[in-house]
Amino acid sequence: xxxxxxxxxxxxxxxxxxxxxxxxxxxxxxRHGQAHACFLRSPHAHxxxxxxxxxxxxxxxxxxxxxxxxxLAADKVGGVPCGFGLTQKNGKxxxxxxxxxxAAGKVRYAGDAVAMVVAETLAQARDAAEAIEVGYSExxxxxxxxGAPRAKSAVHDEAPNNVCFEWEIGDxxxxxxxxxxxxxxxxxxxxxxxxxxxAMEPRAAVGEYxxxxxxxxxxxxxxxxxxxxxxxxxxxxxxxxxxLRVVAPDVGGGFGSKIFHYAEEALVxxxxxxxxxxxxxxxxxxxxxxxxxxxxxxxxxVELATDxxxxxxxxxxxxxxxxxxxxxxxxxxxxxxLYAPLFAGQYRTPAIHAEVIGVFTNTSPVDAYRGAxxxxxxxxxxxxxxxxxxxxxxxxxxxxxxxFIAPAQFPYTTPVVLQYDxxxxxxxxxxxxxxxxxxxxxxxxxxxxxxxxxxxxxxxxYIEACGVAPSAVAGAIGARAGxxxxxxxxxxxxxxxxxxxxxxxxxxxxxTTFAQLVSDRxxxxxxxxxxxxxxxxRIPFGMGTYGSRSIAVGGSALSKAMDKIVDKGKRIAxxxxxxxxxxxxxxNGAFRxxxxxxxxxxxxxxxxxxxxxxxPLNELEPGLxxxxxxxxxxxxxxxxxxxxxxEVDPQTGQVEVVDWAAVDDFGNVINPMIVExxxxxxxAQGIGQALLEGCVYDDRSGQLVTGSYMDYCMPxxxxxxxxxxxxxxxxxxxxxxxxxxxxxAGAIAAPAALMNAITNALGIKDxxxxxxPERVWRAAQARGARAAE
Amino acid sequence: xxxxxxxxxxxxxxxxxxxRTLLVQFLRQDLGLTGTHVGCDTSQCGACVVDVNGHxxxxxxxxxxxxxxxxxxxxxxxxxxxxxxxxxxxxxxxNHALQCGFCTPGMVMSAxxxxxRHPNPDExxxxxxxxxNLCRCTGYHNIVKAVQQAAKAMAR
Ligand code: FES
Ligand code: FES
Numbered sequence: 001x002x003x004x005x006x007x008x009x010x011x012x013x014x015x016x017x018x019x020x021x022x023x024x025x026x027x028x029x030x031r032h033g034q035a036h037a038c039f040l041r042s043p044h045a046h047x048x049x050x051x052x053x054x055x056x057x058x059x060x061x062x063x064x065x066x067x068x069x070x071x072l073a074a075d076k077v078g079g080v081p082c083g084f085g086l087t088q089k090n091g092k093x094x095x096x097x098x099x100x101x102x103a104a105g106k107v108r109y110a111g112d113a114v115a116m117v118v119a120e121t122l123a124q125a126r127d128a129a130e131a132i133e134v135g136y137s138e139x140x141x142x143x144x145x146x147g148a149p150r151a152k153s154a155v156h157d158e159a160p161n162n163v164c165f166e167w168e169i170g171d172x173x174x175x176x177x178x179x180x181x182x183x184x185x186x187x188x189x190x191x192x193x194x195x196x197x198x199a200m201e202p203r204a205a206v207g208e209y210x211x212x213x214x215x216x217x218x219x220x221x222x223x224x225x226x227x228x229x230x231x232x233x234x235x236x237x238x239x240x241x242x243x244l245r246v247v248a249p250d251v252g253g254g255f256g257s258k259i260f261h262y263a264e265e266a267l268v269x270x271x272x273x274x275x276x277x278x279x280x281x282x283x284x285x286x287x288x289x290x291x292x293x294x295x296x297x298x299x300x301x302v303e304l305a306t307d308x309x310x311x312x313x314x315x316x317x318x319x320x321x322x323x324x325x326x327x328x329x330x331x332x333x334x335x336x337x338l339y340a341p342l343f344a345g346q347y348r349t350p351a352i353h354a355e356v357i358g359v360f361t362n363t364s365p366v367d368a369y370r371g372a373x374x375x376x377x378x379x380x381x382x383x384x385x386x387x388x389x390x391x392x393x394x395x396x397x398x399x400x401x402x403x404f405i406a407p408a409q410f411p412y413t414t415p416v417v418l419q420y421d422x423x424x425x426x427x428x429x430x431x432x433x434x435x436x437x438x439x440x441x442x443x444x445x446x447x448x449x450x451x452x453x454x455x456x457x458x459x460x461x462y463i464e465a466c467g468v469a470p471s472a473v474a475g476a477i478g479a480r481a482g483x484x485x486x487x488x489x490x491x492x493x494x495x496x497x498x499x500x501x502x503x504x505x506x507x508x509x510x511x512t513t514f515a516q517l518v519s520d521r522x523x524x525x526x527x528x529x530x531x532x533x534x535x536x537x538r539i540p541f542g543m544g545t546y547g548s549r550s551i552a553v554g555g556s557a558l559s560k561a562m563d564k565i566v567d568k569g570k571r572i573a574x575x576x577x578x579x580x581x582x583x584x585x586x587x588n589g590a591f592r593x594x595x596x597x598x599x600x601x602x603x604x605x606x607x608x609x610x611x612x613x614x615x616p617l618n619e620l621e622p623g624l625x626x627x628x629x630x631x632x633x634x635x636x637x638x639x640x641x642x643x644x645x646x647e648v649d650p651q652t653g654q655v656e657v658v659d660w661a662a663v664d665d666f667g668n669v670i671n672p673m674i675v676e677x678x679x680x681x682x683x684a685q686g687i688g689q690a691l692l693e694g695c696v697y698d699d700r701s702g703q704l705v706t707g708s709y710m711d712y713c714m715p716x717x718x719x720x721x722x723x724x725x726x727x728x729x730x731x732x733x734x735x736x737x738x739x740x741x742x743x744x745a746g747a748i749a750a751p752a753a754l755m756n757a758i759t760n761a762l763g764i765k766d767x768x769x770x771x772x773p774e775r776v777w778r779a780a781q782a783r784g785a786r787a788a789e
Numbered sequence: 790x791x792x793x794x795x796x797x798x799x800x801x802x803x804x805x806x807x808x809r810t811l812l813v814q815f816l817r818q819d820l821g822l823t824g825t826h827v828g829c830d831t832s833q834c835g836a837c838v839v840d841v842n843g844h845x846x847x848x849x850x851x852x853x854x855x856x857x858x859x860x861x862x863x864x865x866x867x868x869x870x871x872x873x874x875x876x877x878x879x880x881x882x883x884n885h886a887l888q889c890g891f892c893t894p895g896m897v898m899s900a901x902x903x904x905x906r907h908p909n910p911d912e913x914x915x916x917x918x919x920x921x922n923l924c925r926c927t928g929y930h931n932i933v934k935a936v937q938q939a940a941k942a943m944a945r
Binding site: 011012014015016017018019020021022023024025027028123198199200201202250251252253255284285286506507508509673674676677680681682683684685708709710714715716717718720722723746 | 807809817822823824825826827828829830831833834836863864865867868874878881882883885887888889890891892893894897912913915916917919920922923924925926927928929930931932933
């Protein structure tokens, strides 16, 4: 391993600019003559929209325009499209009501945009927005997830019972049979709490129109600029791709919430031409709370059938998933295909059946948030497995070990569609047990008890399906796009390299990881390699970054492009050294004639390719640049075990996370420092879900109660522990790098581990997330009362 | 509209601004110092922290006019004139204490201030002192390590 090659803890290329205040985030971009936009948003969750009177606003100082849905309709601006079409269990398509970019006829959630004001300054735009008069007649709001199908009011006329889809997976008859012969059935009912992603950079967009060329440029906070170009260009604004450039510059975190195409970015792109000025919009945090797509929000029942020894026989799951007021880009996919296919977990459960009902409510749209479906699935599986262990009085490690899919069983086809490619589940769990010193837990518990504290331990042996996705599979289940990735390796004449990727980095450090990859493989110094991402004009195509796909799919595309570089380089080198192509070997940045000391460095070969004075021009084109597209053969399956240890203070209800062991298997790892960082951040978000975060809407009015950092409890430095992080490495067998992806693991594993630990400490079956001091205190008091009886 | 003058990163600046201009807007929009970020509208995220007269301050809680005559240092002014990183910046880089970089300027400015008051802080002190700075990416683990490294480096 070299200092900058695969496996090295290389410091990040991107850090210098971020640490010196020289990053370029969307709100840092100012275009000449720029005007500012502000959106007037509905104060009501559900209301009929009456007249909108903007006359006063339009006359205010600095105001350039006020737009409403009528203006969009006059210009034939389309609605915000959904990128996924689910087929229901009755064979019919999901109900897919229109999603107008500015509310038409009705407002459907508090925060739904009603009008757009463009003015010389932001302050003027805000002042004018306040002067717009809107007539609303309020309608009853549909808020409760489980109650939505029975609500008296309908969010959309197209879905009178608020049901978007009813969907199922697995073999119902076989699962019923398994339950009929079970010695034990363990059951749980719970809510997977709704979360607000809260990337620290609020969403922003700047639109610019060039009258001379007819070209549009949109700078936007996106995880996938090409997807925005596709959706916005084709469905909303009818701008052909070659006239539309989308740039996602430095982006301050995404966690899924910046995958989706949002109305505001389309509206600034449309409005900049209308007013003849670049138009900028930046969300205030309050707007982010209201309008960024939220995550999770399931109401679930799960049952696990086992024999007397704890062997799993069958699993049955029923979930109602809240989709919010409109279908966001991937909304129907998240609680179905990204969720239920993970119900086998790491286990050999032979029969599984799951049903999911997706409902509309008068709340913000709900879509992918870090892990997207897989944290919810892991919560289902790992909470019920823990419950079964308790019901059967088995050790939680033991019941898992007993049911793990063994390494010799791969490839392993689960009863819920997926074919797992590789894994060593017991190895990771054993390592995690060692890391946290599981065998001495009882001693620590006894010691804590002397201090009046309740100590608990909890496991989560998770699996995820990452590296989305084989396009044929994605298409078959309803994705309206392919999910391959593109990469370019461009040698310059003097030997430096530009690496171009269709994935997007918004914290993941691709500029470093991909440079390492290329340096390692092509033997080019790390410092002579730069990575380009986030600009549709500089990148052939790309599907962006989500679903832990960047290294597995984007890295594999680069690997294929490098294969082509080496192939071409061999032919050039053979010519230069007057040898046969089949005798040329490539290693450590040099082409050698096998068995001789003749060699040409890759830089010399690149120079020859660009200055082809001595070059096989009748067989080869000049230049050394290769493009590759990679469409994965399968998902990748990162997996591992996290173990949480907590202490509960029964007097205050405070939970302290005292230890955390994470052993993950991401296959091969390019930069362990970056990977560990991803694990830390993921765990923090998972702890956030279990302990602190919960999005609350008022039951009746549908107002967002947790709409600021005063009300929505974000994990802060003093809420969290340090983590023990380790790995096992089982290479992915079907991609060229043997990598699996690491971005979501922590968020997927953590909530179940933590809730298993807290319920273990309290000696109770279940507790709702987030486990706030109040909830924990009540549970501790009830336990005390029971003990006293 | 009032004129405000102050010293920012060692340079004197003066501008005429609207009364309601916040310090953070003044820095970002009037001076083009976009390294100072805005992450919230309730003064709770810490993305906007700068140094005003030797104290870490959330630049979204002050009007520009309130800092008339002050000495302000932003993230752009933290490194040495020759470009050498401040030990805190270096420690953040060495310990992978930043991912997306959005919280980073405020986090670094707060951490520098923390060490002024606690030159040799333990983990708990660091965590408590940084609770006014939100980071959604790192889980704080490596930020704690970075502050510890910087404390050692600065003690030398
Ligand atoms: S911008 Fe959030 S505290 Fe100042
Ligand atoms: S590094 Fe992204 S918010 Fe801290």
